[in-house]
Amino acid sequence: MANGIDPSGSVAALFGARVRRLRTAAGLTQAELGARTHVVSTRITQIERASGARPTLELARALDVALGADDLLVELWPYVYREAFPDWSRKFMEYSERAVAVREYAAHVVPGLLQTEPYARAVLSVGRTLGSKEQLEERVTARMGRQGRLRTPDRPELWVVLDEAVLRRPVGDPAVMREQLGRLVKTRTERHITVQVLPFDQGAHDVMGGSLTVLTMPDGSETAYTEGAHYGQLIEDPDEVRSFSLTYDRLRAAALPPLMSLDMIRSVLEDNRHGSNLPSRTDRRRLAQEQLQQSGGWQLRGGGRRIPGGRRPRP
Known part of the structure; x- marks a missing residue:
């Protein structure tokens, strides 16, 4: 335990311990490493001691290159980044990484697991105060990174119900929206992903105004998560989770069947394409x-x- 820092105490502490070990092995002082990564030596001290601000993604990449870490630090960075989130949010991410089935209802935007990068950037650019463009890119990178699990052998079954508003509300410019709708259409070739659309004519329901996710774990247990514009709630009580699971099943039953849903998405995509070629109203x-x-x-x-x-x- 060097300098009184316990690497098992947090991921930031583990990250700092690895930076120190790699720096020492490379025969570099903190000042020399700082010069190579364009930061002051005190910033390197903070990282190694897990004090002060957490390293940015850009700095993690620079450290990785300077220390020849072979992407070790870059791969560890998302877990460092996650520690800045509230406990319930981190716990939900941990559950999501182990889930064998993910069922989502989205009322306003395409769920993160199916977002294109430009769409994610447009979504993350509004509704929150970002300190810098770098912070935005970090959030986009983290969101895109979570999609990697859908391409692994142990990928979960993903079932998504989209409110019709998700298809019709423009996010970003028309090109961003067309690409995103095209991504949804492509799910027809991905057997582990099912997309349905809940049309406007189904009227009011229990999850209006927010989103709902139900996760099934390897042991068969379930966890639910609800989210609004400025809040999120993780539900673990079995009785409450069963109630939310039933609510989701009702939404799924009210939604259009998968093939009809894809037809609606294609129709909105075609309207979007034609609309982009029309002259303005003026x-x-x-x-x-x-x-x-x-x-x-x-x-x-x-x-x-x-x-x-x-x-x-x-x-």
């Missing part, structure tokens, strides 16, 4: 007025009424 009005004037000398007024000869009526 341009359409100007073109219509020009055509009317050319064909008969008519002029459009504010309410859409046509005045012959381009003259206004006498008062």
Whole structure:
């Protein structure tokens, strides 16, 4: 236990201990390592002692290169980053990494596991105060990293119910939205992923205004998680979890079947593509007025009424 720091105390302490070990093995002083990574030596001291601000992703990459760590520090960084989250949020992430089945209902945005990187960046850019662009990129990187489990042999079964609003609310520019809708369409080829859409005409339900996730663990137990714009709640009580699981099953039953859901997503995607090629409302009005004037000398007024000869009526 060097310098009184216990690497088992936190991931940040483990990260710092590995930086110190690699630095010592490389024969570098803290000042020399700081110079190679463009930070002051006191910043290296803070990292090694797990004091002060946690290392950024950019600094973790720089340390990895300077110390020849072969991505060891970069791979450890997401766990350091996670320690800044509340206990319930970290616990939910830990459950998610072990879950054999993930069932999600999303009311406003595509769930993180199915987000494209540009869509994730657009979502994370609003609704929260970010200290810097670097913080935004760290959050995007962490979110994209969590999708890696869907490509592993022990990947979970993912079942997602999307409110129709998720498809129709523009997030980012039109190109971002088209790419995201295209990603949802591609799930048809991924047998471990099922997507359904809950249409507007199903009316009110128990999870309006938020999201719901039900996780099934390897031992068959379940955990639920609800989230709103500014809060999240992890539910572990078996009776409460059963109630939320039943709520999810009702949402799934009310949603369109998977094939019809994909047809709706394709339809919205096509509308999005066509809409991006349409002239603006102002341009359409100007073109219509020009055509009317050319064909008969008519002029459009504010309410859409046509005045012959381009003259206004006498008062």
